[in-house]
Amino acid sequence: MRINTICPINISSLGGPGYACNQLLEAMAASGAEVNLFGASCDIGARKSFHCLSIPLWAKPLGYRAFSEDAWGKYTEWRYRRSFKKQDIAYIWNFTSIETYRAIKSAGHIILAENVNTHQATSKAILEKEYHRLGLRPTHGIDEESIALESAKLDLADYVFSPSGEVSQSLTVAGVPTEKILQSSYGIEPNKILLPEEIASRSQRTELTAVFCGRIGIRKGVHLLLEYWVKADVKGKLKLVGNIEPSAKHLVEPYLGKHNIEHVPFTNNLKSVYLDADVLLLPSLEEGSPLVTYLALGAGLPSIVSPMGGGGVIGDGQEGLIAEPHDADKWVSAIRKLFSDAELRSRLANNAYRKAEVYLWSNVGRRRVELLQASLANRPD
Known part of the structure; x- marks a missing residue:
């Protein structure tokens, strides 16, 4: 079983989804899992042996001048979709299109998604209530289309990692079955x-x-x-x-x-x-x-x-x-x-x-591998 991962942005060494993804995969690899990560690019300090980058480090400044971040993200997804082996599990992070979800699902692979924040239906309700209380026009950028898109991706996922109880609760309210939610955490170096x-x-x-x-x-x-x-x-x-x-x-x-x-x-x-x-x-x-x-x-x-x-x-x-x-x-x-x-x-x-x-990321990664393995072992044929 290989955990074939995509986070189609720059993998930062400082923070954000790319950083968390990188730390988790390094820890999962150290616990014995086979992993790789398709990303658009990475910071020098974030480079790992399991990376499959669209832009080599030496070409990063030129690459982002020549093409937009969106273009590199789409190219990263194209490379990712072509990379699958028979027993691969797809581990999908932020900013990945629903077209990639659908392509991987139709190819028969198990999809594991990562929900970094609460479901956008929960986020929107919380933020709109506060903007209204303050008498301000909402600027959160969440609309019904983005909420529906998130739900559609979660429907295609077989499992979803949640980093907290609050995120898990928001997923349940959004209709995600509890047996699909694998609650874990993030970590610290x-x-x-x-x-x-x-x-x-x-x-x-x-x-x-x-x-x-x-x-x-x-x-x-x-x-x-x-x-x-x-x-x-x-x-x-x-x-x-x-x-x-x-x-x-x-x-x-x-x-x-x-x-x-x-x-x-x-x-x-x-x-x-x-x-x-x-x-x-x-x-x-x-x-x-x-x-x-x-x-x-x-x-x-x-x-x-x-x-x-x-x-x-x-x-x-x-x-x-x-x-x-x-x-x-x-x-x-x-x-x-x-x-x-x-x-x-x-x-x-x-x-x-x-x-x-x-x-510690090493402990979080090990627990995540164990959680995934237990869920797969109990998965109905």
Whole structure:
């Protein structure tokens, strides 16, 4: 059995679907599975022996000048469809067309899909409700056609990997049979886990810093976080790390430079951000299983998250505190509690740090192979 995979975009070494796909396949290969990955291109630091790239590394700058990303994606899919051997399982990631799903299905191969975020029907409902509450025109870009397309792809899939309980629930609501859903997680690299002495230095600080990491916009609930931070009125600093989405600028910018709120533009060096932080805050309205949450475990950071922001990784009262994104009283209380109670911060931080090993990519990949093998063994002929 070969897990023949496609993610028809650039495979990043920094984050995003291509990064997660690459890490999972490397871990699955290390656990004994035969894998390969068809991608349009990759970052130098992401190159793996199982890659089948449409653009060689040396030709990448020229390739993207000569043809569009969409054209390279279509070419990658064409190469992928021609690559199948008899016993191959198709493992399909984001941005792959339904034509490829149909071609592989008609050829008789088992299809395993990856649902990075909640089903778009769930996403659309959540985001439209929030845009309406704010009196804004929705700019999320999800329409009925894209929802129907996602559902059609899932109908063609035999199995779908879900990275969290929230994603699994959205798939069930969308009509995906529970026996098709293989719930797992994402993970963290060993070199992203801080050293114990780096974490210990936090105890010497007299002022605490809370961080939010990600795209600063309505989907991730930053506008709510700013309101809760001001109401909590704690002694400390809030850092928003990431690019501000245009649709949220008018909601975010009035807070910047006030109430000890600082904006840090997007950076690849999240290690320094986590080293300087004491608490992670993530009130997302919609997510899959955000990688920043896994990084918080590796940094020994206690978290205050929404159920979506926790991504099934943070246990309430274990590695952090969980509050629904619109529960203002609970968020304000949680921020005050975590900033005032050093013993609580220490306990949650220690729990988070210990849990990081569970989510090493090597362990996640092995569990995914075992989950897939068990499902295939129970598959009716």
